[in-house]
């Protein structure tokens with residue numbers, strides 16, 4: 638047990654899919670997994686273990702932002718012997734070629750967060766994903782015929798940014814999209830010698846403000862989950 642997780646060691650499998658929203662963890666467990674057992678409800682950060690096509694894995698919410706995913710990922714890796722965390726989330730597109738519901742896989746994560754200050758490094762560390770998880774996710778996306786872009790994302794500390802045009806400077810540096818967690822996840826994995834990857838679906842674009850319907854969002858979420866789950870079988 639930890640202050641944030643009531644699971645016993647062994648309840649959580651080696652690979653954990655992490656959506657931000659705990660109700661999405663429940664949705665994945667109910668719609669994609671068999672033999673499901675809930676292992677956490679502390680703070681309603683729901684977590685479940687089950688099987689996908691016979692392969693044991695877990696799903697758990699991460700909450701929003703680097704501090705939240707930093708807590709849950711640290712505990713999963715260190716207290717529950719988890720080896721792989723695959724974040725499955727949404728992002729806002731900075732890159733103009735990205736369309737709504739395209740997939741973005743975060744090879745690296747840049748940030749305005751000071752999460753890395755704790756490591757006392759005499760420079761700037763790059764937060765990068767695990768290459769093996771990345772390779773498998775790309776193979777899985779290609780097999781499922783999904784539009785996917787792989788590159789650098791921006792993990793922002795703020796959703797409501799007072800500097801309205803700041804995103805253009807990140808776009809200018811080749812950043813594909815903005816979300817709020819991968820930088821914390823990747824650095825936590827790097828520190829603990831574990832593996833992490835983020836797969837995102839584009840939920841909005843900074844170039845064109847388009848509305849999406851709940852049905853469209855559900856389909857694109859399901860497609861992303863399939864990419865993540867199938868990558869675990871490779």
Ligand code: HPA
Pocket residue numbers: 727728729793795796815816817840841
């Ligand atoms: N900002 C931060 N995170 C996000 C966004 C955004 O615009 N869209 C989806 N996740």
